[in-house]
Amino acid sequence: MGKLMVQNAKQVVLVCRNGEKVLKGESMKDVVVLEEDGQNGVSIIVGSNGLLEAIDHDAKIQQKYKETKFEKVIDATGKCVLPGFIDGHTHPVWDGDRVREFAMKLAGASYMEVHQAGGGINFTVEHTRKASEERLYELFKDRLERMLKCGTTLVECKSGYGLDLDTEIKMLKVIQKAKKELPIEISSTFCGAHSIPKGKTAEEATDDVINVQLPVVHKMMQNGELEVDHIDVFCEKGVFNLDQTKRILESGVNAGLAINFHGEELHPMKSAELGAELNARAISHLEEISDEGIKAMAKSGSIGVLLPTTAYVLRLNKPPARKLIDSGVAVALGTDFNPGVFCVSMPLTMHLACVNLHMSMNEALAAATINAAASLGKADTHGSLEVGKVGDLVIINAPRWEHLIYQMGGHDHLIQYVVKRGDVVYTKP
Structure with a gap:
């Protein structure tokens, strides 16, 4: 059994894609974002060990995990997912x-x-x-x-x-x-x-x-x-x-x-x-x-x-x-x-x-x-949404992730879920 599936997300902000341990200079401007492709949103799988197991468009994830049951499934339609x-x-x-x-x-x-x-x-x-x-x-x-x-x-x-x-x-x-x-x-x-x-x-x-x-x-x-x-x-x-x-x-x-x-x-x-x-x-x-x-x-x-x-x-x-x-x-x-x-x-x-x-x-x-x-000496395990890293997520109710910065002081309304190692530790009332 898997711990968590997030599906149908409009954007998933990976930050890094190739195991970078730190971003400097121009690379700080190039955070990696996986977007819905018109027909498919983006899904994230967190395994029973609390680590990220897969991130891809919905169709590929559904095909790969069609026989897998999950403790929690979050429908992120119209929402964006960022690293904790x-x-x-x-x-x-x-x-x-x-x-x-x-x-x-x-x-x-x-x-x-x-x-x-x-x-x-x-x-x-x-x-x-x-x-x-x-x-x-x-x-x-x-x-x-x-x-x-x-x-x-x-x-x-x-x-x-x-x-x-x-x-x-x-x-x-x-x-x-x-x-x-x-x-x-x-x-x-x-x-x-x-x-x-x-x-x-x-x-x-x-x-x-x-x-x-x-x-x-x-x-x-x-x-x-x-x-x-x-x-x-x-x-x-x-x-x-x-x-x-x-x-x-x-x-x-x-x-x-x-x-x-x-x-x-x-x-x-x-x-x-x-x-x-x-x-x-x-x-x-x-x-x-x-x-x-x-x-x-x-x-x-x-x-x-x-x-x-x-x-x-x-x-x-x-x-x-x-x-x-x-x-x-x-x-x-x-x-x-x-x-x-x-x-x-x-x-x-x-x-x-x-x-x-x-x-x-x-x-x-x-x-x-x-x-x-x-x-903090934790870039091997934290700080981006990459397979093998901890499943720490923030899911916001907005069409683009930038709303979290743009809406000054509006995070209490935007943040729908906070996830720690695949466990939902905060849900907006």
Whole structure:
């Protein structure tokens, strides 16, 4: 018995057709779309193992699978099918919202001014330290369920609102519990170096992450208590400098983690060059990246995870998406969901990438699928609709897939089904 058949689709967006692991430059404009041919729509088969088994026009699929029964059949007449979206950068485990800070930002306060006024990361850290693991999980669960309804089937989730051993471990355990219990898939990141805790210097915080927090995280990974994929540092003026960032990242690599960190957000720090030197899997933000940093990333293959929501909310310089793409850097997208940038929607993030970062809709979709998968080391299995990959689908009620970006904020009406490994995990009421 098969798990899922989707039939009669008007369009199926494959994104890739030939096993590409990442799209760069001009190739980002060429996402692959399989269209109905006049008489036949397009069908998709997800096998009992949750993997894509076949994608073709209806007549060919019906002939091949005429004797096969399926647990679920979806009639997608007039609808479009896309890969599940991949959110490459989020901070979703926290207590203590920062809605009051939004008024400060609207009045012109900078990120660091808010921080110095007792807001920002330290405000959330105070509340997250006090919160129980159970409360953090319930808050986290609600946010992930909202992301899922927006079509996100794989999300990168960071710790980083603890800044001490006990709270960072508490956050990572919350992420681990969600991995086991929720249908959305999670790639986890240890971000103990997200800020400088009150009462510590940057050097003391660096020492604490390297010699206190990381060894415990590593031991719990070895014992099978945690699954952690990446090491992250906020490399920024007034936070962790280039040398401190390098030492923390190298310690993370020694603990078995891949590098996926914050760089060049508020000030030019040469962190893109550092990331390239260390063969970082991904570097996020890049609002202040230099031409030399762009060249270094293009050469190293490090992926740039752009966060158009952050530049929008904080009124920062926009990350130079066009220059990055035209220079051969693979660009991915993330919502940067956090207490200060409360966005759960990849469709809205893609819209902002198109309007504010001057990306085309094809480029934005590639950045939210195959390139975001690559930024998490999962392009072999995720990010496109190709036989053998996971059966993660978003089915929208529209005659062309571009409506998902074009209809700003309209995804709650457009998205009819979200499918994870062949299981329907969301159906529009």
